[in-house]
Amino acid sequence: MTFEYHVNPRGNDFCIGTAEEPFRTISQAARVARPGDTVIVHEGVYREQVDPLFGGISEFERITYCGxxxxxxxxxxxxxxxxxxxxVEGHPSVWSVTLDNSFFGEFNPFDxxxxxxxxEKPKKGIDPDKHLGDVYLNGRSFYEVESLEQTYEPQERFEIEDFAIKLKHSIDDPLQTLYVWYAEVDHVENVTRIWANFQGADPNEELVEISVRRSCFFPSRNHIDFITVRGFEMAQATGDWAPPTSxxxxxxxPNWAYGWIIEDNVLHDVKFSAVSLGKESASGNNEWMRTERKSGYQYQLEAVxxxxRLGWKKDVVGSHIVRNNDIYHCGQNAIVGHMGCAFSKIEHNHIHHIASKQEFFGWEVAGIKFHAAIDTVIQNNYIHDCSLGMWMDWQTQGTRITRNIMRNNVRDAMIEVSHGPYLVDNNIFASDCMFQNWSQGGAFVNNIICGGIEVNTVPDRSTPYHFAHSTEVAGxxxxxGGDERWLNNVFAPQRSKPYIGEFGxxxxxxxxxxxxxxxxxxxAMWADPSQGGGERNPLQPVYAxxxxFMGQAEAGSESELGEYKSRTSHDMPYFGGGTVENVVVSDSMAIAVVDTDDGVFLDIDVPHSLKQITVPCVxxxxxxMPRIVEERYESYDGKPYVLNVDLLGNSIEGGSPRSPGALELSAENEQRIKVWEWN
Structure with missing residues (x-):
């Protein structure tokens, strides 16, 4: 027998939870909801941290929380x-409040x-501390400053330097930089004092809020499975810095569980990460920072x-769906996850303005930041105005990144210390930096690429790979460097020189x-006795x-443009054993991704030279197979890939040729193509 519970801000938690006698808090419903039940939450503001006591028991008996x-x-x-x-006397724009520490309970984000x-920023022992707390005026977050004096006359800033690559770019909202706060926690008097510059606004008349809770909807225990969270707006939680070792x-x-669905939500203004599909605490909690006994790399390897041993395997942890969400104004990530993100689907999310403020920074910042995204599908997302759009780190295996649109990110994508097989296909990468590659074993097929590409080797970190469709470690x-496939892509730079890597x-x-x-x-390396008995790792083949290659894009070397008949059975089958040449054209192709009320459009000027080219379906x-992992490129369910569907879902009949790039181009010259629907 299943129940439908109702929650309303005008309800009472001593009621029975019907539509006529609703609960007052979602938390009360979360204490009584059992598998198969639905919790309907009515409009209003709920200031609470929902900690569901029970989860569902199967896909067909989940617990659903919905608007x-x-x-x-x-x-x-x-x-x-x-x-x-x-x-504050003498400073009419600055106001202060003193709160008893008991106001915050067990968690005081200002402490x-x-x-x-x-x-990396703030650097431990070097930079002044920053805190998890925040202040909001009518929904706009403030910046933390380092002293009370700095709240008096803050200076408007128009430019910021991206910490990762030291590139300066415009601040999205320069006026926001004038709104600042500072706090002190007195453990003798047991109070927290907060000062904030409201730039002439009266904080007792306007909507002024301070963050007090780490989460909005997050179980305190692991393995609360099969929950759906649908149709909410969530904002102004703190979260916490979320590296893969914490x-x-x-x-x-879900906090290390199975089978959640997080869909049709608006998630914004969280200090760190909006959605976490991440790691639990028993496999590690920042031991590198706390003990310095071993390196972070070693602790992360041990965490796997x-x-x-804690049960990380398919059908126990992971297999979540995150779809149709609008996620923005997050300090670290829109979506983060280490291991708990495996076997999941991330689809049709609008992710934007992530890490725009850069009050803090570290090597975990991106719109989507996953470690060990085994058999995870990331598809049809629109990601823009982020420090880094997408970062796949460690164990990117069986992962497919397909039909996504990226624009105006400092960097679109990065894949680190992974060995494949993973597939990146039918995407539009419209930012000036497309890809920083610290991995091997990837296949990049039928993409439109506007930005530079940078390639690196990583000889000092040996990272895991797995048996196919499994978390079991194979080596x-x-x-x-290398061991990659670049097939059927269109390289269309929009600037004269890349600021990272090279075009093409x-x-x-x-x-x-x-x-x-x-x-x-x-x-030849083994024949050199001066290298001793250690491993030899020359650059691996790249199959293109x-x-x-249009405009400023370059193919690389003359051999990349011509014959491959000298390949042997050691090489991949490569277009069924045939030869498909790369093409360099002198024409450029103007590309712009444009937001409108009716959706997201691609403005593109297709030259005649491109329209005439066709390529085989991959x-x-x-x-x-990639050399190290020796598993084939295939779908998460073990079915073979047939890449005969473009970014818009247009299907190419049978084994017919298709256009290079992410779109089947039916016309040439200037055109506007709708490429994404708003949620």
């Missing part, structure tokens, strides 16, 4: 409204320092094996184009064909 049909979204906030501000593994808190998330390897594939110019050449280099058989 009421026909009403505005219910809003869950991690903040409390403050109306007891006092004006909690931002800290953890791989945090318990990864999010404003909403500890998690295996570890370093990244030698010239960054791979030193890589061999066939396996026999790789073996010759390997044998069917690509179109299949799993053509892609072969």
């Amino acid at each position: 009421a049909s026909g009403e505005s979204r219910p809003i869950i906030k991690g903040s409390e409204r403050i109306r007891s501000w006092k004006q 909690s320092v931002i800290a953890g593994d791989w945090l 318990p990864q808190y999010g404003m909403v998330g 094996f500890k998690a295996r 570890c390897a370093v990244v030698s 594939l010239s960054t791979y110019a030193d890589c061999p184009t066939r396996f026999e050449e790789y073996l010759d280099n390997l044998h 064909g069917g690509n179109v 299949t799993s058989e053509m892609l072969g």
